[in-house]
Amino acid sequence: MPGTSVSPANLAAIQAVVERHRGQAGALLPILHAIQDDLGWVPPEAIPVIAAALNQSRAEIHGVVSFYHHFRTSPPGRHVVQVCRAESCQAKGGVALEEHAKRSLGIDWHQTTPDGAVSLEPVYCLGNCACSPAIRVGDEILGRVSCARFDRVIEGLREEVPA
Amino acid sequence: MSIRIFIPIDSGALSVGAEDVAQAIAAEAATRGLDIEVVRNGSRGLYWLEPLVEVDTHAGRLAFGPVAPEDVPALFDAGFHEGGMHRLGHGLTEHIPFLAGQERLTFRRVGITDPLSLADYEAHGGFEGLLKAVGLDGAAIVKEVTDSGLRGRGGAAFPTGIKWNTVLHAAGPDKYVVCNADEGDSGTFSDRMLMEGDPYCLIEGMTIAGLAVGARHGYIYLRSEYPHAFHTLQQAIARAREAGWLGSDVAGSGRSFELEVRLGAGAYVCGEETAMLESLEGKRGIVRFKPPLPAIQGLFGKPTVINNVMSLAAVPLILARGAAFYRDYGMGRSHGTLPFQLAGNLRHPGLVEKAFGITLRELLLDYGGGSASGRPIRAVQVGGPLGAYVPESQFDVPLDYEAYAAMGAMIGHGGLVAFDDTADMARLARYAMEFCATESCGKCTPCRIGSTRGVEVIDRIIADENRDANLALLDSLCDTMLNGSLCALGGMAPYPVKSALTHFPQDFGIAPVTAE
Numbered sequence: 001m002p003g004t005s006v007s008p009a010n011l012a013a014i015q016a017v018v019e020r021h022r023g024q025a026g027a028l029l030p031i032l033h034a035i036q037d038d039l040g041w042v043p044p045e046a047i048p049v050i051a052a053a054l055n056q057s058r059a060e061i062h063g064v065v066s067f068y069h070h071f072r073t074s075p076p077g078r079h080v081v082q083v084c085r086a087e088s089c090q091a092k093g094g095v096a097l098e099e100h101a102k103r104s105l106g107i108d109w110h111q112t113t114p115d116g117a118v119s120l121e122p123v124y125c126l127g128n129c130a131c132s133p134a135i136r137v138g139d140e141i142l143g144r145v146s147c148a149r150f151d152r153v154i155e156g157l158r159e160e161v162p163a
Numbered sequence: 164m165s166i167r168i169f170i171p172i173d174s175g176a177l178s179v180g181a182e183d184v185a186q187a188i189a190a191e192a193a194t195r196g197l198d199i200e201v202v203r204n205g206s207r208g209l210y211w212l213e214p215l216v217e218v219d220t221h222a223g224r225l226a227f228g229p230v231a232p233e234d235v236p237a238l239f240d241a242g243f244h245e246g247g248m249h250r251l252g253h254g255l256t257e258h259i260p261f262l263a264g265q266e267r268l269t270f271r272r273v274g275i276t277d278p279l280s281l282a283d284y285e286a287h288g289g290f291e292g293l294l295k296a297v298g299l300d301g302a303a304i305v306k307e308v309t310d311s312g313l314r315g316r317g318g319a320a321f322p323t324g325i326k327w328n329t330v331l332h333a334a335g336p337d338k339y340v341v342c343n344a345d346e347g348d349s350g351t352f353s354d355r356m357l358m359e360g361d362p363y364c365l366i367e368g369m370t371i372a373g374l375a376v377g378a379r380h381g382y383i384y385l386r387s388e389y390p391h392a393f394h395t396l397q398q399a400i401a402r403a404r405e406a407g408w409l410g411s412d413v414a415g416s417g418r419s420f421e422l423e424v425r426l427g428a429g430a431y432v433c434g435e436e437t438a439m440l441e442s443l444e445g446k447r448g449i450v451r452f453k454p455p456l457p458a459i460q461g462l463f464g465k466p467t468v469i470n471n472v473m474s475l476a477a478v479p480l481i482l483a484r485g486a487a488f489y490r491d492y493g494m495g496r497s498h499g500t501l502p503f504q505l506a507g508n509l510r511h512p513g514l515v516e517k518a519f520g521i522t523l524r525e526l527l528l529d530y531g532g533g534s535a536s537g538r539p540i541r542a543v544q545v546g547g548p549l550g551a552y553v554p555e556s557q558f559d560v561p562l563d564y565e566a567y568a569a570m571g572a573m574i575g576h577g578g579l580v581a582f583d584d585t586a587d588m589a590r591l592a593r594y595a596m597e598f599c600a601t602e603s604c605g606k607c608t609p610c611r612i613g614s615t616r617g618v619e620v621i622d623r624i625i626a627d628e629n630r631d632a633n634l635a636l637l638d639s640l641c642d643t644m645l646n647g648s649l650c651a652l653g654g655m656a657p658y659p660v661k662s663a664l665t666h667f668p669q670d671f672g673i674a675p676v677t678a679e
Contacts, residue, residue, distance in 0.1 A: 025444075025463065026443050026445040026463075027445055028446070029426065029445055032428070033426055063447055064446060068427075068430050068448070069430060070427075070428035070430075086349030086350075086548065087580045088349045088506040088507045088580045089349075090591070090594070091507035091580055091581060092507065123388060124548075126388050127174070127175075127352040127354075127389060128175050128178050128352065129350050129352055129506035129507070129512070130175055130211075130352065130504070130512035130513050131175050131179055131210055131213070132506065132507065134178065136388070139390040140177075140178075141175075141177065142178050143175060143178030144178075
C-alpha cells in the first residue's frame with residue numbers, strides 16, 4: 001500500500017513520463033493522465049518535477065490537478081468504482097443505488113473501504129443512459145445495475161487477489 | 164462458407180454482457196464444429212435488446228436479443244445461425260419498427276459495419292465526401308456546408324458553414340480544427356456511439372473541415388468517461404494514417420492533416436468551447452470572455468474551428484450527396500436530421516435519428532414505447548442537465564430549434580430523459596443547482612455563488628420556511644444567473660429549475676395556479 005510519499009522507482013516513472021510528453025503542445029493533461037495511469041494517483045512529489053519541465057510554477061500545476069475531478073491527490077483502493085448520479089440514472093433508480101453503494105460499502109463518496117479494496121466516486125454521466133443505472137469499474141462500464149448486481153460486482157472485486 | 168454473426172463491441176452493449184455472449188457463441192460454435200465468423204460491430208441503438216446478436220442470411224440480417232450467455236446453446240439448438248426461430252428472435256433487424264421508421268443519415272453505418280475496418284467503411288460510402296472535397300477549394304467546401312443548412316449539434320445551433328467561413332478568412336498559417344467530444348449531458352450518448360461504432364466518419368468530417376479552412380492539425384477533445392471510445396479512436400486514427408487518409412498527403416491531395424485525441428479529466432464545464440480550449444492548452448478549464456471568438460483567436464491563440472461530433476459527422480454525407488440532399492430534411496430553419504437519444508424511464512431506450520419536426524410524443528410513445536415502469540410519463544428533460552423539464556401538455560410541440568426556444572426550452576444535443584409520475588420535481592430542481600455548483604468553473608459570480616445559494620433557497624422552499632419570500636428570491640436568483648453568467652452553465656441551470664416550478668408547483672408545496 002503506497003503511503004503519502006513515492007518510492008524512488010515511482011519518482012523515476014514520473015520523470016520518464018514528463019520527459020516523454022514535455023515537447024507536446026499543451027502537455028500538462030497528457031502528463032497528469034500518464035502519471036495517474038501508472039501510479040493510480042498524482043503524488044505531491046510529481047508537482048515540482050512537472051513544474052520544472054514545463055517552466056511553470058508549482059501553484060499553476062497544483063491548480064490544474066485540483067481543478068479536475070478525475071485527478072486523485074491521494075492513493076485509491078485497489079479498484080475505483082464510480083456510480084453515476086446524473087438524471088437518466090436517477091430516472092431508473094439511481095438514487096437508491098447510490099444509497100445502497102454507500103451503505104453496503106460503509107463509506108461515503110471519495111472514500112476507500114478499510115480493507116483497501118474499493119474507492120467510491122460519484123460520476124456525472126457515463127454515456128450509458130440507455131442502460132441506466134450505470135457504474136464504472138476501472139475502464140469497464142456496467143449497465144442496468146441493480147443493487148444485487150452491484151453486490152455481485154463488489155464481491156468479485158474483493159475476491160481478486162491484489163497484484 | 165462461414166456464417167457471419169454480429170455481436171456489438173459498443174460500450175453500452177458491453178455494459179450488459181456482450182463480451183460474455185461473444186465468447187459463449189464462439190465456444191459453442193467450436194464445440195459443434197460450426198464454421199462461423201464473429202464480427203464485432205457498433206450498436207444499432209436498440210439498447211433494450213442489447214446484447215443484440217445478428218445473423219447474416221441471404222434475406223438480410225436477423226436480430227436476436229437480449230441474449231444472455233446461458234441462451235446460447237438453445238439458440239444453436241434452434242438453428243438461429245441458419246435462420247431458425249427462437250423466442251429471442253425479432254426477424255429482420257431492418258424491419259424492427261424502431262429502426263424501420265428512422266431516417267439514418269449520420270448513423271447510416273453505425274451497427275452495420277466493423278468500426279475499425281477501412282474496407283467496410285469504403286464499401287458503405289466512406290471517404291466519398293473527402294474525395295469530393297479534395298477536388299474543391301476551401302471556399303467551395305464551405306459553401307456546400309453553408310448551403311446544407313447544418314447547424315451546430317452541440318446545443319447552440321450556430322450555422323456551421325458561417326463558422327468555417329470566418330476561420331477560412333482569418334489570417335495566419337496556423338489554424339486548428341477541434342472536435343468537442345466532451346459529451347457530458349446526461350441522456351446523451353450519440354457521440355459515443357458514433358466514435359465507437361463509426362470512427363472513420365468523424366475522422367473524415369474533421370479532415371474535410373481541415374481542407375476547408377486550411378488547418379493542418381486537429382484535436383478531438385474526448386471526455387475521460389469514455390475509455391472505449393478513446394481506444395477505438397486511437398486505433399482508427401493510426402489505421403487511417405497508414406492508409407493515407409491522414410498525414411502529410413491526405414488522399415493524394417498533397418495537403419496535410421494530422422489528428423490527435425486528447426482526454427479531458429471529468430469537468431463538465433470543459434464542454435463549453437472556450438473552457439475546452441484552456442484545457443487543451445494544459446490549463447484549468449476556465450471559461451474565456453468572448454470576443455475574441457475562437458474562430459479568430461482559439462486554440463493557442465490561432466483561428467480555430469470548433470464543432471461537435473455530430474456536426475462533423477454530418478459533413479461527409481453533405482459533401483458526398485450535396486447540400487440540397489441534406490437540406491431537404493427537417494422543417495423551418497432546422498435542416499437535416501438529429502440523432503435523438505431516448506433515455507431514462509422508457510421501455511425502449513436508444514438512438515432515433517429523425518428529421519427535425521418530430522414531436523416528443525412520437526419519440527416517447529411510438530419509439531420509446533412509453534415508460535419502463537408502466538406508469539405515466541410525467542416530465543421529460545430535453546437537452547441535458549441544463550435543459551427544461553417538459554410536461555405532457557407540451558409533448559406535441561415539434562422538435563425544431565425555434566419552436567423549442569419559443570417555449571423556453573432547448574433541444575441541445577438531442578438527449579431526452581423521461582421520468583414517470585414517481586419523480587419528485589423539487590428534488591430534481593435542487594439537483595440542477597447542486598450539479599451547477601459542483602461543475603462551475605468559478606470564474607463568474609452568478610454561477611459560482613448563485614448555484615450554491617440556489618440549493619439553499621430550494622431547500623428552504625421545500626421545508627416551507629418563509630416560502631413566498633424564498634420563491635421571490637429564487638426567481639430573482641434565476642434571473643441573475645440567466646442574464647449575468649459568462650457561459651451556458653450558469654446561464655441555463657435555471658431552465659430546469661424554473662420549468663419544474665412552473666409546471667409542477669405542487670412538488671414544491673405550492674398550490675397550482677388554476678385558470679380563471
